[in-house]
């Protein structure tokens with residue numbers, strides 16, 4: 001096997017490299033869709049200093065990566081063909097984090113990562129909040145239906161302000177801004193033709209559904225989805241999601257996935273909505289926690305830049 005080298009994340013081209021691993025190992029037991037990665041990295045601007053990120057490469061391709069959210073959370077992806085790298089990513093995380101309590105979220109089906117976590121002394125956390133991973137084959141998709149005066153369509157070049165506005169109202173208080181959404185739109189594999197909205201009679205966007213397409217695996221991912229509070233339970237999310245799913249199918253997707261948060265007060269409607277749309281759960285996230293052995297020399301509040309620079 002080719003030797004493994006390690007390097008720091010340097011910018012958007014490296015996100016593309018991290019996405020290439022997600023795409024190469026895509027299966028029902030891998031935790032990340034390429035669209036999820038783009039959305040998570042670009043939806044908020046100015047957070048790079050909070051996010052130490054390292055890539056492991058072998059033979060010209062990414063075989064593992066770790067993405068820390070300081071002070072103490074880790075997201076990681078490890079090629080199941082190189083399971084030994086899971087421990088290396090965890091060791092780097094333990095050295096990089098500044099919190100006393102470390103948290104790592106993985107998919108229950110990622111057995112090679114779960115095994116490494118258990119070997120390094122992490123235990124399953126008790127939080128009731130987790131992500132359900134749901135999927136649906138893109139067959140028998142009904143036509144979207146909206147109430148009179150509403151229209152369902154994909155976004156155009158002049159829609160940025162209204163597109164950001166519907167997101168910010170749904171997720172208030174939200175850190176998504178026009179510049180950060182522009183970065184989302186510039187990220188691979190965003191396509192405006194897969195970014196769907198319902199326009200209300202007064203011109204506002206009342207609901208939205210963005211679907212990301214992984215062309216290689218024929219899988220679309222819904223992220224995010226929302227309806228303005230005053231328009232809820234009128235079938236708008238159902239309609240805008242159906243329009244997005246149909247457009248992804250037209251563009252080559254055979255299947256779609258969505259990762260709703262469960263037991264979170266902001267997302268109470270998500271699970272029933274996706275069930276109504278025909279999605280069924282196939283996996284869930286687990287959060288493992290552990291106390292950090294080496295405590296940083298200064299309390300974080302006394303030395304914030306120190307915490308950010310430790311890589």
Ligand SMILES: CC(C)(COP(=O)(O)OP(=O)(O)OC[C@H]1O[C@@H](n2cnc3c(N)ncnc32)[C@H](O)[C@@H]1OP(=O)(O)O)[C@@H](O)C(=O)NCCC(=O)NCCS
Pocket residue numbers: 170207223224225226227228231232233234235236237238239260261266267268269270272273274276
């Ligand atoms: C989840 C959300 C998008 C639903 O939008 P909506 O436009 O109200 O949904 P719809 O009216 O199209 O609902 C379609 C079906 O989903 C189910 N559903 C939707 N919201 C529900 C809720 N709060 N409780 C129970 N069932 C619900 C119902 O089966 C509904 O059909 P019905 O009204 O005929 O019974 C909206 O509540 C929202 O924006 N929430 C905050 C953001 C969020 O959680 N987004 C999803 C995760 S990314």
